Amino acid sequence: MSNTAVKMGASSNVPDALGRFGEFGRRFVPETLMHALEELTIEYASAKADPAFNQRLNELMQTFVGRPNPLYFAERLTDLCGGAQIYFKREDLNHTGAHKINNTMGQALLTLRMGKKRVIAETGAGQHGVATATACARFGLPCVVYMGEEDIRRQKLNVFIMRTMGAEVRPVTSGSRTLRDAINEAMRDWMSSVEDTHYILGSVVGPHPFPMIVRDFQSVIGRESRQQCLDKVGRLPDEVIACVGGGSNSAGMFYPFVDDAGVQLTGVEAGGRGDKPGEHASTLTYGTKGVLHGSYSYVLQDPDGQTMDVHSISAGLDYPGVGPEHSYWRDTGRVNYVSVRDHQALETVSLVARTEGILPALESSHAIAYAMDCARKRKPDDIIVVCLSGRGDKDVNEVARLTGQDL
Amino acid sequence: MPFLTAGDPDLAMTARLVEELSKAGADLIEIGFPYSDPIADGPVIQASYTRALGNKLQIPAIFSTLKPVAQKIKTPLVAMVSYAIIFRIGTLEFVRQAADAGFAGLIVPDLPGDEADEFQQLVTRNNMDLIQLIAPTTPPARSSRILKNASGFVYCIAVSGTTGARAELAPQLADMLKTLRTQTKLPLAVGFGLSRPDQVEQLRGLADGAIVGSAIVKHLDELSGDSGNADVVIAKLVQYAGSIAAAAHSSR
C-alpha cells in the first residue's frame, strides 16, 4: 500500500543543528539527559572530522567486521521471478551476522573517545544486542543489554551469544515485553547513569543526535552498494529496497541514494497478520505524527497519544515508531513505504534458502518478498538492489515452531 | 506537595483525594497523566500508569472529573503530562482543556527548555505556568538560559535518575539549589526520590517546597489493596501525606 505524501523533494543535508529532518526529529527527553546529548553532538562532530577516528573505524570495518561485503546477483531467484535482476547487499556476511555491527563499532569508538566507562543498549531481535556485546568485548567495556521477555523467548540463540561475550542481558517485563519496552528501560538506566555511561542506541530513532549518528555509521551499506553497482553493471540501480523496523539498515542503504533522482527507494514495513490496529507494525502506513522515545516522527498511537500494541513475526520489526528521517522521506515522497505480511516473510525464508543457498533473517525476508513482487512487474533490464540485512540462524527456533517442525 | 496518578485506583477516588488533601493543607497538588511509555518514571509510577490505563482511562475524563473539584478548592493543581499526549491531542486544544478544567500549571517532563518556547507562550496566554525542570546534570549556564522564561516555580530534580524513593539524594543537590537561588526569584520545589520526612527536613532553607510522588502512590496502592472502604483509604492517605507535609512546614 502506498502513502499519500506531498511531494516536495528531500534534501540529504539534514538534520539541522536542532536535529530536525524537515519538521521531524528534535529532542523530547527529560532534562536529565539533555547535557549528555549536547556533549555527544559535539563529540560526534569532532570525531567525524578527525582522520584518525575514521581511519581506525575503517580498519576495524575491514579486519574485524569483514567489509566490504559483496553485492551478489541472485541469479536463480531472478529466474524464478522472471523479471528484473535482483541483487542482494550481503550484510548477513558481516561479523555477528547483520548490519547492526556497523553502528556499534562506531559508537563504541565514540564511547572510548568520550571517556565513558560503561555501555548500555536495547535489543529486539538480539542482533543489535549481540553487535553491542561484541564491540564491548573487543574494547573491554562493561555492557548491559535490555531485552523484552517476549523477545528473549523468540531469540534465545542471541541471548546466549550476548552472555558468552560477557554482556549482562536484563529481561524487561513491562508493557508488551518487546523492543519498545527495552528502549524505555535502557533510557531509564541512562537517566541514572548518564555521567559515566554511553547508550548505544541500535536504530535511527531516539533524540538528536542518535538518528543522525546511526544513519551515518550505517551509510557504509549504501555507499558500497552504489559503487559496487556502478562497477558491476555500469549504472545505478532502478530500485533499492530495505526493511524498516526502527529504520537503520534502510536509512543506511537509502541515504547515499537520496540525491540520485532516478533511483526509486522503497521501505518495507511489517504487515503482521492484518491491517487492524495491533495486528501489524506498519508505522509509516497507518501511523500519525507524534512523539515517542524522545523524537517526533510517525507513531502508532491512539487518539490520546498512548502508544498502541503492535505485532510482527519478526522481533526486529516489532516496533510502533520509526526514525524521523523516514517520516521526512515519506512526507516528501522520496521513499515509498509498503508492507509485507508475516506469512509472506515466513515463506520467503525457505524459498530463498532453497533457491539461493542463503538463509535470510525474518526481518530481511520482508524486503526480499517485496523485491520479488517488484521484480515480476519490472523489465528484465531493470536492476533491483535489496538489503539482506541479516542472516536467519537466530530465527530457526521460531521458524520451526511456526511451521510445525521439530528442531 | 503530593503527587497523585489520575485514575489510580479510579478517577472518582482521585477527585476525592484532591479535595481532602487540599482541606488538609497541601500547598499544591500534582496530577500525573498516565502515559504508556514514561521514560522519566521509575517502577512505582509506571505501575500506577499501567493500572489506570488498564481501566481504559482517557484524558478528557481527567479534565471533566477534576473540573468541579478545582472550582471548590484553593490549592493549585498542576498537571504532570508527557508531550506525547499534549502533541497528539493538539497543543492548543490540550492547553485550553487544562485551563478550562482549572489547572494552574503544566509540568512536561519530556519537553526540555530548548524545545519549549512556542508551547510556553501558548500556556502563558492561557493563564497557566509551564514549570521548568532543572536536573543535577544541568550545567549552570544551561539552567540560567532555561530560567529566563520560567514562571510559577522551578522543579528541581533531586536525583540523577527516574522518579522513585531513594535512600540518598544527589550529592550536588545543595549546591545546585544555592546556584539556582542566584539565578531566579521563583520558588524552588524539589522532587524525584523524596519519601521520608528527614529528607524533606534536609532541604531546610534551601528549597521552598518538596514534591512527594512515588511514596504516596505506593502507599495509596497498598491501602487500596488492604481495604475496600474508600473513606478509610482516604483518611489514612491524608494522614500519611500530612506527616511528610509537617516536616516541610517546620523546615520553612
Ligand SMILES: Cc1ncc(COP(=O)(O)O)c(C=O)c1O
Ligand atoms: C537482521 C535485521 N534486519 C533489520 C532489523 C530492523 O532494524 P532496522 O530497521 O533498524 O534496520 C533488525 C533489528 O533487529 C535486524 O536484526
